[in-house]
Amino acid sequence: MIKPIANIVVSALSIFLLGTMSVSAVNKKNDLPEIGVVASSAISLDKEVLIGDALMRQLRGQAPIINDPLLDEYIQDLGNRLVAQADNVKFPYKFFILNSPDINAFAFFGGHIGIHTGLIFNARNESELASVLAHEVSHVTQRHIARSIEARQKSSPLQIASLLGGILLAMANPEAGMAAISVGNAASAQSSINYTRQNEQEADRVGIGILAEAGFDPNGASSFFGILAEKSRLKSTPLAFLLTHPLPESRIADARTRVASFRPRNVPESINFHLAKTRILARYYANPKRNIEYFAEIVQKQSYVFKQAAEYGLALSYLADEQFEPALKLIEGLLQNNPDNLFYLDTYTDIAIETNQHQKAIDKLSAQIVNAPFNRVLTLNLANVLIKTRDFERATSLLKDYLLINPDNMLANELLSDAYLSSGQKLEMHQVKAEVYALVAAYPRAIDELHTAYNYANNRKIEQQRIRARIEQFRTAQERLQTL
Structure with missing residues (x-):
């Protein structure tokens, strides 16, 4: 419960x-x-x-x-x-x-x-x-x-x-x-x-x-x-x-x-539905070793709707168990037949980060994001791996553009905060941290973060005005929450 x-x-x-x-x-x-x-x-x-x-x-x-x-x-x-x-x-x-x-x-x-x-x-x-x-x-x-x-x-x-x-x-x-x-x-x-x-x-x-x-x-x-x-x-x-x-x-x-009253409809099975079910089991249920046994048995007995979904689950389980070589082999095989599948690209990125092959992930994600510039999976994965390689300028640019359209995305805000923190941009980091707190209705803590950011603004008057205006917006939001 x-x-x-x-x-x-x-x-x-x-x-x-x-x-x-x-x-x-x-x-x-x-x-x-x-x-x-x-x-x-x-x-x-x-x-x-x-x-x-x-x-x-x-x-x-x-x-x-x-x-x-x-x-x-x-x-x-x-x-x-x-x-x-x-x-x-x-x-x-x-x-x-x-x-x-x-x-x-x-x-x-x-x-x-x-x-x-x-x-x-x-x-x-x-x-x-x-x-x-x-x-x-x-x-x-x-x-x-x-x-x-x-x-x-x-x-x-x-x-x-x-x-x-x-x-x-x-x-x-x-x-x-x-x-x-x-x-x-x-x-x-x-x-x-x-x-x-x-x-x-x-x-x-x-x-x-x-x-x-x-x-x-x-x-x-x-x-x-x-x-x-x-x-x-x-x-x-x-x-x-x-x-x-x-x-x-x-x-x-x-x-x-x-x-x-409706005509019968034969709807084909959805691969994405089965990949989502598999991801839930492999990422959020049971433990890696148990999941490895489970998916390996499904693949062996061919008791699946889609073989790709079973192999994807096995790859996720190997990754969770830190068996990177068999995980990579499975994902590369899946990507060979479906190079733009987001489920496979996401796991490929995770494996690349764990094995310090960041540039390979950057190349694959960059090639895909050209056709889907604001896709959340591609954007957040690419930003994450760029932060790992300390390419903070490209990572922050990517995340800021995405947040202009999706300001309520918690993970994007957290990644942007991490990027600013790692690059030593404390003013920007505290401003984004305030947005994270606001997303969970913690307005007093959000205002505290903005007060801290104000101290880093020094004599940048335009930035100080922007921070003061945002503080007033958060105070108004808090009052509205209390008086709705």
Whole structure:
């Protein structure tokens, strides 16, 4: 279970409680005519974005979010394919992954969707995984949290606090979240459960349509429900996903009925899906020696969907066990047949760094980045190896350009901070360190870093003005966090 989330819920709860207590003061200019996306009287879209950003910053600091460029790239690309087919998309969606074996996913304000590694690992194909993402996208487009608030405007603040605290905690710690909901009176608890089931049915209906329109097999939804039902029967306690997404038998039947209205679709297996599953196992589950045995047996028995994915997992396991020679041999073989595959290039870079063959990695990455100048995997890998070779000027230039487009990327900011530190640029290092703290809502520490940076600015008046302005921005952000 993810224990640190409890601290986030306390802060988030105060935000939501203040917001619900001042419902009448909310600007209604964003009222929407569609039945499925009402609730602007409870919370405006602008405020939804602000709250979503505040929650995301706290999640970065306290939840086990994976800053893995490859998995981030994969899940964001998959999510974007679904969002492109959704209606009522009001803001960019951000998909992120938590390192947790629970089969779970959750959505919250501002288009933020979290996926647990356990969900990806237990999905049997990409359509099953996409069905869950489509479901969560639907929760956002239908504004289910805002509608929950609106449905309870007549409740007392204490009941609202109990309900929202439970909902937020249930995002990442379902058992604790449902317990929090149950502490309210029986009628309130039953009402929240019924409303949740209505939301789930609507998200199923909308999500299956998105899934089909995006080119996936709509049967992925019903088959994934089958996985959940089967696993639930084998456990003494409900699965995490089922605690936040009630799954009565009627819901499975409804999903199968909806799917029947679509033409059957034979969707080819996705190599990237299987590479992502393999990476999760090799990097985040078990230990290197156990994984070497596991993947070696799969390769030997040919019990794989893609041989490349099994070999990739074996290479990652060898690398983790510091057996660089067999790892390199496998990766070079994979790159020979697919030289632009990001999964293979990333591992090749890691091996090159470990074996002091930096220039080979730089050459390969530089050749690829010409065609994809802002790709996160290529940019962050190349910047990392350039820092190792002390080519700080090129590394910082690369990272600064990337951050102009992706300012919230934690790993890019951390790499830039490391580059400035290693090159002795203390003014710039403290400025970037402040941005890192701001990304996790640690505004007092961010302001402290900027005060330190100011001391290094000496008589550079323009730089001093810029730092003072950023300090004021962080103070405003902190005040907004406290008064939302």
